[in-house]
Amino acid sequence: MKLTLRVWRQRNPDSPGAMATYEVDGISQDMSFLEMLDTLNEELILGGDEPVAFDHDCREGICGACSLVINGDAHGPERTTTCQLHMRSFQDGDTIDVEPWRAAAFPVVKDLVVDRSAFDRVIQSGGYITAPTGAAPEAHATAVPKPVADTAFEHAECIGCGACVAACPNGSAMLFTAAKVVHLNSLPQGAPERESRVLEMVGQMDAEGFGGCTNTGACATACPKGIPLFSIAKMNREFVRAARKRG
Amino acid sequence: MALDTRTDRRPSFAGVLWRSTVGKKTAMAVSGIVMLLYLVAHMLGNLKIFFGALDFNGYAAWLRTIGEPFLHHEWFLWIVRVVLVVAVVTHAVAAYQLSRRDTAARPTAYSHRRRRASYATRTMRWGGVILGLFIVWHILDLTTLTVNPRAESGHPYENAVASFSTWYSATLYLVAMLALGLHIRHGFWSAAQTLGANRPGLDRPLKGLANGLAALLTLGFIAVPVSVLTGVVS
Known part of the structure; x- marks a missing residue:
């Protein structure tokens, strides 16, 4: 060729x-x-x-x-x-x-290389759990229904490449942030920081200078891991819930 | 990590919302739905023009008496107006601030451009500006009667017919209603997404509902000037 x-x-x-x-x-x-x-x-x-x-x-x-x-x-x-x-x-x-x-x-x-550490800072602001997990827990100790585990796994697939930001006409990082929020907020391990996680991560996302979401859907079309657009709706719900609880 | 044992002041719900992009979109979604509900009532009321001048003018007079004797004459109308002004201002300010932010988030454009969004999605911003300007014209034309060719207070039927008999008023109205349809087509579904109501099984019904509402409102509103222009209503 x-x-x-x-x-x-x-x-x-x-x-x-x-x-x-x-x-x-x-x-x-x-x-x-x-x-x-x-x-x-x-x-x-x-x-x-x-x-x-x-x-x-x-x-x-x-x-x-x-x-x-x-x-x-x-x-x-x-x-x-x-x-x-x-x-x-x-x-x-x-x-x-x-x-x-x-x-x-x-x-x-340089050339085609961009600095994506803004994503790292968004993760640092709340994309983790504080519970010490130690070794693999006994599988039956905390039951997680199969659909919930599937949702969490689907969103955990995000590799943080930034294609969503690149594709979005507003340079928004909503799909990336939503993937992590939905992943951890779906699981019992993520429950203690359920409110602070979404508030902090959205706050950091805004502070980094990413644009807002206009529900164009370009992010989900570009995502190589198939993170669905619904994750943004779910994060919006989590955000308003957390704001109400904290406010 | 160290957590504060005590914080000085709990941030307010509204404050947390307004400071974030997600919350501003929530404000836009809620204010948009308020305006949409008003538009449905407004459109249905407009259709009374097909029952003749007596019916239509009687309906307009009745609107001023809603809530009496608990509310004074026209108070209900003024309450609605205040709610609408708050909704329009919230919607517009949030849209302006978010748009500024969105443009700043992509300082260098791609040289290989691609259309990534539907026509309705791409025209949300300028369509919104058109609708805002139209509302100003619409109020001057049919509420304050400042620019109305007949301007006879208490006779909305005659004023509406006089207004739509002019080519410029009818054209402005038709263009604005097409912009409204496009705005609702994306806006309604987008509001559902923003408020977290969208989920896998609901996406198609919500999009269908958005299209249905957009078509219904556009056709319902357009019916009046079209009937005046074709002589069905005179």
Whole structure:
């Protein structure tokens, strides 16, 4: 495959960036999108140019490190992470636009790498339980109904990649925050901090400069883990309940 | 981690809500539903125009007597007006503040743009502005009669017919009612989502209800100027 890439290049957080055009040849359909970028970088290095910086880690679709907005879609055209996106999703001769996550709360570090530590601070503000859990508890000690366990697990699947923020027209982190709130607030282990968790996490989310939710639904469409839009409704319910209890 | 053993002051429910994006949306959802309920009553009342001038003017006069003798003449109407002004102001202020925030949250736009939302969702902000301006015109036209071509106090039937007989008034009304339909189409479902009422089994019924309400209100309101223009009501 022969492709034309338009890639966002930015030397550092303070310098202005721009889209740069590159031609890559000899791309196999079986390559992942990141392997295609590796190929581009090898050529750039051999030519004495600076390689394109991009985030990646496990390349198995489970760590949430890779990002990239490809042709306007977070993680590209398939509903998966960029590392699990393969070049067979593109046609020979395509022009592909590659941009970083765009959000005030995710400043660009270099090229396609953004600083997602705002997510870490949202988690630190309440995405945990305070009970010392020790070793695995006796399974029958606290019964958790199957549907509740399923809901918690469905939301625990969030890998914190930030695709929801990148896809949202308002750069909102509601789906990310909702995933953790619903995950922990559904379970008995999360019950002691049920109110403080949602209030603190929403407060931190707002403080980081993420936008508000306009129920567009773009986040849930982009989420590689399929966190449902209903989680936001559930977090809204938890928030008002907590505000009433505390106020 | 260290927890405070005692806090000086418990934050108020309203304060906690208004300071957060989630709470501001809650305020928008509640004020939106208040306005929606009013619109349903308003639309049904408007349809009395098809029973003739006597019925319609009698209905308008009766509105001023609701709650008597407990309430003084027109008090009920004024209570409704105050509630509506509070709802409109809350809705608009929250929308303005949230929109400012939303724009600031994406300082650099994507160069490869994609339309991610439905037409109704994308037009919420400007549609809301159109509706706000229309309300001002509508009150000047049919409540205070400032811009009404007939402006005969106590004769709403004749005033409405006179107003809708002009091309500009009828056009403004039709455009505003289409904007209203779009606004409710996204707004009603969005309010349910914001208030946490949406869940897997309810999503389709709620969207259906939103579309139904939007169509019903738009058609119900549009029926009046269309009938005047076609000569059914004169």
